[in-house]
């Protein structure tokens with residue numbers, strides 16, 4: 001698995017480290033029976049515009065998942081963010097969201113966009129949808145979602 005590097009608005013750089021991508025890519029919806037997976041992205045803001053993602057939470061047992069939906073109910077997502085926050089000396093925090101789609105080249109659904117606009121904080125938040133052959137990357141800044149492109153894909 002490779003890290004992901006992308007350019008974000010205002011000359012920023014997004015780095016998603018390989019260990020975070022390997023968790024997400026291991027949950028691709030390859031089989032027709034695979035249901036959606038989702039979690040949060042944990043990382044840090046560096047300077048004004050750079051974001052480094054170091055981890056991703058996996059789905060938990062009480063999360064509810066179907067082929068086309070995911071309801072993140074498990075408290076372990078929030079708990080993982082809190083424990084990263086404390087163990088990193090208040091540097092690592094909640095920097096984004098990821099989920100899977102059962103399509104080769106995923107794009108956000110109108111429900112995805114609506115949910116992000118409604119629930120995400122104003123600061124830059126990384127959005128990743130993992131499809132079967134590639135992923136879609138975006139960033140939300142003050143509730144405006146913009147798609148961004150990898151350097152290396």
Ligand SMILES: [Zn+2]
Pocket residue numbers: 099100101108109112129
């Ligand atoms: Zn979606």
